[in-house]
Amino acid sequence: MYGQRPAGNGGKTQYTTIKVRLEPTAEQAELFEKTFGCCRYIWNRMLADQQRFYDETDTHFIPTPAKYKQEAPFLKEVDNQTLIQEHNKLSQAFRVFFKNPETFGYPNFKRKKDDRDSFTACNHVFESGPTIYLTKTGIRMTKAGIVRARFHRRPQNGWNLKRITVERTRTGKYHCCILFACRVKEPEPVVPRPETTVGLNYSVSHFYAADNGTMADPPRWMKQSREKLVRLQRRLSQMQPGSRNYREAAQKYRLLHEHIANQRLDFVHKESRRIANAWDAVCVRGDDLGEIARKLTCGNALDSGYGMFRECLRYKLERQGKLLIVVDRGVPTARTCSVCGLVREALGPKEAAWTCPRCGASHRREVNGAKNIKAQGLAQYFGSQERRASA
Numbered sequence: 001m002y003g004q005r006p007a008g009n010g011g012k013t014q015y016t017t018i019k020v021r022l023e024p025t026a027e028q029a030e031l032f033e034k035t036f037g038c039c040r041y042i043w044n045r046m047l048a049d050q051q052r053f054y055d056e057t058d059t060h061f062i063p064t065p066a067k068y069k070q071e072a073p074f075l076k077e078v079d080n081q082t083l084i085q086e087h088n089k090l091s092q093a094f095r096v097f098f099k100n101p102e103t104f105g106y107p108n109f110k111r112k113k114d115d116r117d118s119f120t121a122c123n124h125v126f127e128s129g130p131t132i133y134l135t136k137t138g139i140r141m142t143k144a145g146i147v148r149a150r151f152h153r154r155p156q157n158g159w160n161l162k163r164i165t166v167e168r169t170r171t172g173k174y175h176c177c178i179l180f181a182c183r184v185k186e187p188e189p190v191v192p193r194p195e196t197t198v199g200l201n202y203s204v205s206h207f208y209a210a211d212n213g214t215m216a217d218p219p220r221w222m223k224q225s226r227e228k229l230v231r232l233q234r235r236l237s238q239m240q241p242g243s244r245n246y247r248e249a250a251q252k253y254r255l256l257h258e259h260i261a262n263q264r265l266d267f268v269h270k271e272s273r274r275i276a277n278a279w280d281a282v283c284v285r286g287d288d289l290g291e292i293a294r295k296l297t298c299g300n301a302l303d304s305g306y307g308m309f310r311e312c313l314r315y316k317l318e319r320q321g322k323l324l325i326v327v328d329r330g331v332p333t334a335r336t337c338s339v340c341g342l343v344r345e346a347l348g349p350k351e352a353a354w355t356c357p358r359c360g361a362s363h364r365r366e367v368n369g370a371k372n373i374k375a376q377g378l379a380q381y382f383g384s385q386e387r388r389a390s391a
């Protein structure tokens with residue numbers, strides 16, 4: 001969604017994505033469908049040939065899309081750029097696989113039913129103008145022409161359109177992610193001070209607890225939508241798959257799922273913006289949230305979005321020269337007394353409050369954790385500064 005890459009001469013290139021809802025005409029939608037199909041086809045053909053070639057010659061090689069056009073003339077009906085992008089994506093998938101096979105699995109064949117349909121096209125700027133650009137009411141694409149789009153924000157001056165990714169959700173809506181690049185000046189680094197630093201502790205019921213005792217509390221409607229989702233899921237499991245009722249309920253389920261994902265994203269963006277503007281540094285724990293989610297919830301829809309929140313915080317802080325300090329997950333932040341430093345042997349999962357047996361301080365579990373995260377984060381930061389100074 002975002003990223004930064006250092007570039008010489010003082011500044012750097014910053015990327016921003018704007019996501020818009022597309023409203024294609026029937027013809028444009030048909031072209032999109034064709035393009036999705038062609039992208040899947042070319043990916044699978046290239047992958048199959050790569051494997052065959054590797055088996056026969058022990059050499060890694062991916063043929064280019066041009067090779068297939070003779071035998072599959074329908075490929076010529078879609079934007080050639082999108083096919084080239086599939087080649088790039090497959091090459092990239094192999095690059096990361098060769099580098100780190102354990103984290104990134106071997107590239108898979110794409111199947112219609114389990115992959116989200118999408119295609120990507122890069123913008124090329126010719127003397128006659130760019131191939132992809134925004135108009136007042138839509139996006140001009142190669143082959144499809146101007147596709148109507150609903151913009152909730154527009155690019156700023158100096159943003160260059162780099163590429164677009166068009167996708168269809170499982171509920172049948174089309175979206176377009178538009179990637180922009182712009183040159184920005186490196187922000188002045190902000191040195192954290194204890195009074196301008198906040199520690200945040202992940203909380204199942206409150207989203208997070210801060211060291212000053214405030215809680216995030218995701219809006220109540222989020223919880224209500226989730227309860228609705230669980231009810232729908234239960235009902236769905238009692239229906240006959242394939243029946244009309246089932247199909248209707250399944251569509252309802254997917255729509256609600258999508259709605260919750262949007263609500264969550266909205267909440268995460270607003271909350272991370274608020275925190276990143278209010279504080280000079282934020283300390284969090286480097287918890288493996290996937291693990292927590294698996295323990296606590298039944299699937300993606302109930303995921304709190306805390307991992308996403310951390311990533312949003314990181315880049316929103318970074319852009320202001322501020323720091324997200326990640327505390328090692330091995331540090332016992334929950335069972336340490338934030339007043340005297342006593343580390344308890346264990347803390348029961350239900351102990352929401354406890355009193356320190358040594359100094360007598362009474363703690364709310366989540367706030368005490370946040371205090372320790374902040375202290376540990378600052379110690380980590382100043383420790384690394386000292387090491388740098390003495391080196």
Ligand SMILES: [Zn+2]
Binds near residue numbers: 341358
């Ligand atoms: Zn104590």
